[in-house]
Amino acid sequence: MKTKALLIAICLLTLSLHSPVRAQFPTMGGSAQPKALPGTAGDQSPKGTAKITGSVLDSTQSNANPAKAVEFASIALYNTATGKAIDGTVADEKGKFTLTKLVAGNYRILVSFVGFRNKTIDNLTLANGQSLDLGTIKLASSIKTLEEVTVVGQAAMIEEKVDRLVYNAEKDITAKGGDATDILRKVPLLTVDLDGNVSLRGSSNIRVLINNKPSTIVASSVADALKQIPADQIKTVEVITSPSAKYDAEGSGGIINIITKKNSLQGLNLNVDSGVGNRGSLLSLNGNYRKGKAGFTVGGFGRAMYNTITKTNLDQTSQVNGITTLTRQAGDGHSSGLFGQYNLGFDYDLAKNQSLTAGVRYGVRNMLSQQDLVTQLFTNGTPGLTAYRNVDAKNLSGTVDANIDYLHTFKPQQEWSISTLYSRNDLTNNFDADLLNGANELTGRQRNLNKNVNQEFTLQTDYQTPIKKNQLLEFGAKGIIRQVNSNYQYQLAGPSGAFTTEANGTLGELLYHQNIAAGYSSYTYTTKNRYTFKGGLRYEHTFIDASTREGGTLGIGDYGVLVPSVNASKTVKGTTFKLGFNRRIQRPGLQQLNPNFNAANPQNITVGNPTLRPELTNNFELGLSKTIKKTFINATFFGRVTNNAITQISQPSDTLPGAIVTIYQNIGRQHTYGTNIFANVAATSKISIGLFLNTFYTTLTGQAIGTDGVSATLTNSGINLSGGTFASAQFRNGWGAQAFGFMQGSSVQLQGRQGGFGFYTVGVKKEFANKKASLGLAAENFLSNRYHIHTVLNSAQFSQVNDAYLYNRGVRLTFTVKIGKMTMDAPRKKAKSVNNDDVKSDGNGQTQSGGTPAGGGTPR
Incomplete structure (x- = not known):
């Protein structure tokens, strides 16, 4: 009965979340955004017959390599007279977007996406029934922030984020032929003994995830699980010292997340x-x-x-x-x-x-x-x-x-x-x-x-x-x-x-x-x-x-x-x-x-x-x-x-x-x-x-x-x-x-x-x-x-x-x-994976910085 009740409760909550209320337009890249989307509760914007189309591309590509689409770029439409946002949308996987049912008037458009500089298009005038094609909008990469926090000429071996420390294992040239134990020995805050037992700040009560996922093998022995992961297939190791409520409550010492090499x-x-x-x-x-x-x-x-x-x-x-x-x-x-x-x-x-x-x-x-x-x-x-x-x-x-x-x-x-x-x-x-x-x-x-x-x-x-x-x-x-x-x-x-x-x-x-x-x-x-x-x-x-x-x-x-x-x-x-x-x-x-x-x-x-x-x-x-x-x-x-x-x-x-x-x-x-x-x-x-x-x-x-x-x-x-x-x-x-x-x-x-x-x-x-x-x-x-x-x-x-x-x-x-x-290929946002990090091992065995709320992190 306990198992059935548990499944029924989860399924009911799943159904309730399947039709979420569309909330206010999100912040991307820290720029100003419209207050609400049309169609949300309280939106009284009049509807017209004009529309605006266009496509968003990455401007950093060379002639030899054609420009790639910026997927899911944010497009916000502002009324020039009032300065208020009246509509918005998101580009598709090809960078294309369309704003429809617009009334005649004067507008400006703000295009933004994480990792790119915002771009504003001013002095747009629409007439009833008009279809305005903005053509190609190229966004420039925002590189100054990265230059301030990374080693010149190469990615930093160690990076610090709001709730975790990241070790870039793919830069470790001594990793070939070893296993995950050899990598974790080099991660600050961690201690790995000669049998492969891992502790964080002196505590062996930690959770080890692989690509944000748990495994029953880790539940039986962390040391043995690490021996099954080849060192040269590890991209990064994340040491999460202060997990948020999104993570399972287990792991009194913290959480170690091993990310293996992937690509798009x-x-x-x-x-x-x-x-x-x-x-x-x-x-x-x-x-x-x-x-x-x-x-x-x-x-x-x-x-x-x-x-x-x-x-x-x-x-x-x-x-x-x-x-x-x-x-x-x-x-x-x-x-x-x-x-x-x-x-x-x-x-x-x-x-x-x-x-x-x-x-x-x-x-x-x-x-x-x-x-x-x-x-x-x-x-x-x-x-x-x-x-x-x-x-x-x-x-x-x-x-x-x-x-x-x-x-x-x-x-x-x-x-x-x-x-x-x-x-x-x-x-x-x-x-x-x-x-x-x-x-x-x-x-x-x-x-x-x-x-x-x-x-x-x-x-x-x-x-x-x-x-x-x-x-x-x-x-x-x-x-x-x-x-x-x-x-x-x-x-x-x-x-x-x-x-x-x-x-x-x-x-x-x-x-x-x-x-x-x-x-x-x-x-x-x-x-x-x-x-x-x-x-x-x-x-x-x-x-x-x-x-x-x-x-x-x-x-x-x-x-x-x-x-x-x-x-x-x-x-x-x-x-x-x-x-x-x-x-x-x-x-x-x-x-x-x-x-x-x-x-x-x-x-x-x-x-x-x-x-x-x-x-x-x-x-x-x-x-x-x-x-x-x-x-x-x-x-x-x-x-x-x-x-x-x-x-x-x-x-x-x-x-x-x-x-x-x-x-x-x-x-x-x-x-x-x-x-x-x-x-x-x-x-x-x-x-x-x-x-x-x-x-x-x-x-x-x-x-x-x-x-x-x-x-x-x-x-x-x-x-x-x-x-x-x-x-x-x-x-x-x-x-x-x-x-x-x-x-x-x-x-x-x-x-x-x-x-x-x-x-x-x-x-x-x-x-x-x-x-x-x-x-x-x-x-x-x-x-x-x-x-x-x-x-x-x-x-x-x-x-x-x-x-x-x-x-x-x-x-x-x-x-x-x-x-x-x-x-x-342009990065795609993939389905998240479940994590079980609630069981104590025997000992043998992304939040953004910069002041903006973190989104799109993997659930725990």
Whole structure:
């Protein structure tokens, strides 16, 4: 009944938005516009028999390249005598426009569009029945604003917008042959460890979108999802630190939106990217075809990882029932993986103001790892037997995302959209372990089988309309139907014979239904003094029905949350100030919920908690940015207060001597305060250098079991530091070079500190045949053979010291070739895509600036 009610509510709102009231004429490019369109309520303009026609073209085209139409250019008609606007229209996809039913009189016309200079045509006289053809109206490109905010001669690597920071990854020449993890390491505000776990300002509670779309693969593991995205297919990475009410309320740390390379070209195009290195290889094919109103895209890539070696040393002490157990463990292992992603897309212009987009994407990940463990236990100082354990683990997934989206543009900035998405992820996380004695004889076997299926269907509708020339109203609704199913078995066997779960094993299942209904409204207002205010309110209600095979219904209640957001900005003498506040919700993700008892290493066990509740975070942000000659500086001060924070808690096992069990819990409260500083220097038109520093102070408070077996309060606090630098240079004859370095200090945990790490890379590239082909060479962490991560955790009942050694010295050679001839087409506004960014990851895993309201952004 909850699901049916949810769908009925969304459909009713969709129908109500299908016939929107035509609002006042929108602002384009900041110029004056007419007050109202004819035909709207209150319009008393007389009707005549005259008409005006014409076409709007881009004046920047050369004789060799004929001028292109300016689609959706705004045409406003003013009465010369009164100075009032009496009519208006929008050009079609060919730049043509017509104003009809005009009365005789004297007029002037204002033509405008974003990115072009306004043009006024004066002294127009119309007689009854006259048809006036204005012919071709050419608009000049507005380039001065761009020159003020970009590096001379090349696009800036880092750009700052009102609510986000944008990293232009397509300029990264060291990206060839890597994946999205390699790109995100270089984005200011982000931290990516050597396993691919991502955090924003010290918080791993973030949402990762791909082309403004969610995916169930991200819900299971962000780190694994990033490995499926080839780095050289990423155009930009957007770090949204202060999301508006239009975005899903999830992501207490913020939102990361990865935009892959797209175009609006006419013709046929095929790109071939390949790379080979000592630790990984890549082959990618991406093609697109567009003719007239229809466009098709097809793509596929495969990536192999190999020669990934790890070494670990673990010392941990636990105290249970007066017995002290010391565990000493050494592990040697390696891993390999095959990743692939294949996509097919289609878009079609139903009319000049309507478009339809559809797509399907399949992603596959096969990650295999092997580890040999040697473990010795000491009980009250007395050494016990030494155990040998060889473990083979499989982490496999197959993901399907399918979407159909529709967009209807009534006037510029006045539009209605409806979006749908079906997403499914089949995830397998198994291991097999052989138990051996000191003579290398097999004494027993263990197996863990864990099959997970995550499915969700989403329906979303959004509407936006301008109010006067300096205000924008947005509202919409969204429904998500989500189902998670996890089956798990823990099996035992002797040196030979079949496995069994009956005597000493476990058999379990988690069924988790989560339906979400959401609605939002957002309002933007810009004053004459260039103050911009944007406020919004979003409400989300979550319906949960969860059960396990062993425990039956879990009794998790439904809950609702009201999410306000406020953003303001002002530019004073070249310095831009931004102030923001928002509240976010963080729902537990699949790995936090999964009750599977993962004992691949029986001395260090992890298990999920299906009874987790969501966490709530209040975020505060104050930022300022300024360009001083050739240097761009950005500094942001932030605060974050989280209640019901989801984190990992470790404690000794009651049944396995010396073992530490880690489980996810709502620990209580977390406070974080800090600053991010970034500077970019354009040394010359071809050379740029960047520096960034992140520092914040964290306090965590939670509950853990004390020495007397009673729950006790834990508190830990400390400073977290990270920073890095990058440099890029362009030379003659198609040569380029780039370098990057990053250091992450140790980070505060509730029960200790996790070790820090470093990463650096350099690369060179040579382009050939008018940029139709390129050859590149990149090397990373080449000065040392391995990197050491030292982590210390402790509580009243245990202490743990973990040393991990990662061998990630790498070099790769890349080659790219572009086939086909394309011609640039005028940009089309495509249907928006739905976004689900409401689920917490396990940690492993456009608003305009310049004072005008943002329109046409992708709904969330």
